[in-house]
Amino acid sequence: MRYLYPVLFFITSLHAVDMRPLLFNGNCVTCHHTSRTISAPSIVEIKENYLRAFPQKEAFVAYMSTWVAKPNIETSIMHDAIDxxxxxxxxxxxISTSRDISAYIYETDFSQIEPY
Ligand code: HEC
Known part of the structure; x- marks a missing residue:
C-alpha cells in the first residue's frame, strides 16, 4: 500500500498540468501560425473575427468548438477565408477536446507568444 501513494500523487499531479497549449500547438499551428498568414488565416486573425462575433467566453467557446469538430461552409463566420x-x-x-482548445484560444494573448 505504501508504494501506492507516490503513484497516486503522480497521477493526480498529471491532471494539474495544462495540456491545452500542447493540443493547440500540436494540432493547429501547422496551418494557423501565430500571426503570419500562409496556408490558412493566422490564429490572431481568427480570434479577432470570433471575438467580434462572440465577445463573451461561453458563446465564443461554444461556437468555435462546434465548428472545429465539424468544419462546414454553412456555419462559417469567415467566408472570405473559405473563398x-x-x-x-x-x-x-x-467536442470536449475542441472545447478545451477553443477556451485556450480565448484565454491566450497570442501577441505575447513567440511568432511562429
Ligand atoms: C490542414 C490545415 C488546418 C489545420 C491543421 C487546422 N486548420 Fe483551422 N482552418 C484551416 C483553413 C484553411 C481555414 C480557413 C477556411 C475556413 O474558414 O474553413 C481554417 C479556419 C479555421 C477557423 C475559422 C472558422 C470559420 O468560421 O470559418 C477556426 C476557428 C479554426 N480554423 C480553428 C482551428 C483549430 C482550433 C485547429 C486545431 C485544432 C485548426 N483550425 C487546425 C486549416 C486548418
Missing amino acids: KYEVMPDLGFD
Missing part, C-alpha cells in the same frame, strides 16, 4: 483557402479539413476532434 481564399477552401474550407478547413475535418480533423476528427471530439
Whole structure:
C-alpha cells in the first residue's frame, strides 16, 4: 500500500498540468501560425473575427468548438477565408477536446507568444 501513494500523487499531479497549449500547438499551428498568414488565416486573425462575433467566453467557446469538430461552409463566420483557402479539413476532434482548445484560444494573448 505504501508504494501506492507516490503513484497516486503522480497521477493526480498529471491532471494539474495544462495540456491545452500542447493540443493547440500540436494540432493547429501547422496551418494557423501565430500571426503570419500562409496556408490558412493566422490564429490572431481568427480570434479577432470570433471575438467580434462572440465577445463573451461561453458563446465564443461554444461556437468555435462546434465548428472545429465539424468544419462546414454553412456555419462559417469567415467566408472570405473559405473563398481564399477552401474550407478547413475535418480533423476528427471530439467536442470536449475542441472545447478545451477553443477556451485556450480565448484565454491566450497570442501577441505575447513567440511568432511562429
Ligand atoms: C490542414 C490545415 C488546418 C489545420 C491543421 C487546422 N486548420 Fe483551422 N482552418 C484551416 C483553413 C484553411 C481555414 C480557413 C477556411 C475556413 O474558414 O474553413 C481554417 C479556419 C479555421 C477557423 C475559422 C472558422 C470559420 O468560421 O470559418 C477556426 C476557428 C479554426 N480554423 C480553428 C482551428 C483549430 C482550433 C485547429 C486545431 C485544432 C485548426 N483550425 C487546425 C486549416 C486548418
